Each structure stands twice: as C-alpha cells, then as structure tokens.
Amino acid sequence: MTDRVYPSSKPQAVNGTTTTANPAFPATKAQLYGATRPVYRPQPHPRRQRRSCCCSLCLWLTLLIILLLLLAAIAGAVIYVLYRPHRPDFSVTALRISQFNLTSSSQLNAKLNLTIAARNPNKKLVFYYDAMSVSVSSNGVDVSDGTVPAFVHGTKNTTALRVLTTSAAAQQLDTTSASTLKSDMKKGLPLKVRVDTKVKVKIGGLKTTKLRIRVSCDGIEATVPTGKSPTTASTSGSKCKVDLRIKIWKWTF
Incomplete structure (x- = not known):
C-alpha cells in the first residue's frame, strides 16, 4: 500500500517571503465563500x-x-x-313712491325715487366705487331695481346718491308673493334697500384691489299711493349696515 502525501498548511518561506499554503481540501463553504462575500451593512x-x-x-x-x-x-x-381707517357710512334720507300697483293677474308696476347719503369719515382715505346696483324689496319680494354710476368719494365728504328704481317689465309674481304684497299694501309697506358694489381704497400713494361690499338698509315704512300723487316713506327709523363680501371660488361670505 502506497503512502499518500498531504500538503502542509503551514506557511512556507520562498525567497525571503512567507506564503500561505492552500487550505486543506475539500474546503468547507465558509472557507470557499467567506473571503469574497461582502460584509452586510443595513441600508x-x-x-x-x-x-x-x-x-x-x-x-x-x-x-x-x-x-x-x-x-x-x-x-x-x-x-x-x-x-385710522373707518368704513364708509350709508343712510336712506328720502324715498318717494310715485307708482305702485298690483294687477289682477299678479303683475307688479312700481316706480320709486331714492336718495342715499354716502359719507366718507376718513381724513386720508379715498374710496373709488364701481357702478352700484340698488334693489328694493318688501318681505322678501323684489319690488324695484336701479343703478348708480361709478364715482370717487373724497376724504371727509358726504355725497347724495339719487336713483330711480322701477319694477321689471311685465314682472309677474307668484301666488305667495302676490298674496303677501297685497296684505302689506293695505296696512303699510315695509321696505328694505340693498346696494351691491365694488370699492377700491386709496391709502396715501397706494391703491388696494377691488373689494365687494353690500349695504343693507331696513326700517323703512311706506304707504302706497292711491291716486297720481306720490307718497313719501318714513326713513327716520332706517338703519344701514355695510358688510364686506369675500368671494372664494364659488362661495361668497
């Protein structure tokens, strides 16, 4: 029986350098892949x-x-x-009804003359108003409409705005609105005036963007004329409120 010679695993010196002999064969998986396998680092x-x-x-x-x-x-x-900015003040100083009748077919014919006083209480602010839309209603029923041209409102100034409002041509009221209006015409007509417009404010040398405002005036009592003579409404108890209208997309606040 022949003897087998196994290589030594001890390092041998060749030309002054030390070399490592190959590992014993057969090698384990740890010996084969341990040297080349990358070190795992968590990412x-x-x-x-x-x-x-x-x-x-x-x-x-x-x-x-x-x-x-x-x-x-x-x-x-x-x-x-x-x-020291302040909001403008509005008040209804006069209202005359020259025509106001409701036909048997619930058709309304109305003509009203209004005088609205606009006051600017500021010393350094100027208001630039767009055209104003004025509407008059009674208990939610639209009676007449009109417009006021655009104007510039100077500092510490009061401007009288005169407007003629009329009902829409051949305005036909529904049964409920006609019944409510007929009842009010007999005992006294409560009126409400609403003004919608846009205003731009000048502060020193700067001008703001246009802002929507709504003026609501109520507390007006009127009687319907029976003949050709117009009647004058009582405006002594009227009060006006100015609200800023902010529109965001489709909603107005």
Whole structure:
C-alpha cells in the first residue's frame, strides 16, 4: 500500500517571503465563500427617507405661513396707527313712491325715487366705487331695481346718491308673493334697500384691489299711493349696515 502525501498548511518561506499554503481540501463553504462575500451593512428604508422629507417640507411651509401672517399683522397695525381707517357710512334720507300697483293677474308696476347719503369719515382715505346696483324689496319680494354710476368719494365728504328704481317689465309674481304684497299694501309697506358694489381704497400713494361690499338698509315704512300723487316713506327709523363680501371660488361670505 502506497503512502499518500498531504500538503502542509503551514506557511512556507520562498525567497525571503512567507506564503500561505492552500487550505486543506475539500474546503468547507465558509472557507470557499467567506473571503469574497461582502460584509452586510443595513441600508436605511426608502419610505423612512420620504417621510422625513415630507415632514421637513411641512415644517418649513408652516413656518413660512406663520411668518407671512405675522408680517401682515404688523403691516395692518402700522396702517391702522398711521391712517385710522373707518368704513364708509350709508343712510336712506328720502324715498318717494310715485307708482305702485298690483294687477289682477299678479303683475307688479312700481316706480320709486331714492336718495342715499354716502359719507366718507376718513381724513386720508379715498374710496373709488364701481357702478352700484340698488334693489328694493318688501318681505322678501323684489319690488324695484336701479343703478348708480361709478364715482370717487373724497376724504371727509358726504355725497347724495339719487336713483330711480322701477319694477321689471311685465314682472309677474307668484301666488305667495302676490298674496303677501297685497296684505302689506293695505296696512303699510315695509321696505328694505340693498346696494351691491365694488370699492377700491386709496391709502396715501397706494391703491388696494377691488373689494365687494353690500349695504343693507331696513326700517323703512311706506304707504302706497292711491291716486297720481306720490307718497313719501318714513326713513327716520332706517338703519344701514355695510358688510364686506369675500368671494372664494364659488362661495361668497
């Protein structure tokens, strides 16, 4: 029987250098792949990175919005201290009814003359009004409509706006509206005046964008003329309220 010679696994010196002999054969899987197998390093999860970026973006946007609101509040406070802005005042000073009758077929024929006083109480603010649409109603029933041309309202000034309002041509009322109006015509006609327009404000050398406003005046009592002589309504108890109308997309507040 012949003897087998196995190579030594001890390092041997060749020309002054030390070499390592091949490992014993057959080699194990750990010996074969251990030297070339890359070291495992855990990688960060991509979802966590995206969440971190979104959180950072939301934080910066929130801070930016807070900063803009703070700057707007500071600017508003400065404008208020310097200019002391006040809303314009409106009042119905006179209202005459020259025609007001309801036919048997519920057709309304009305003609009213109004005088509306617009007052600018500000010393440094000028108002630029667009054309105004004026409507007169009684208990929710539209009676007559008219318009006032655009005008410039100077500082510390009161302007009398005279407007003729008439009912729509061949205005036909429904049964409920006609019944309500007939009852009010006998005992006294409560009237409400509404004015819709846009206004631009000049502050010093600056002009704002156009803003929608609505003026609502109620507390007006009138009697219907029986002949050709017009009747004068009582406006002493009338009060007007000015509201800012803000439109966002399809909604108006």
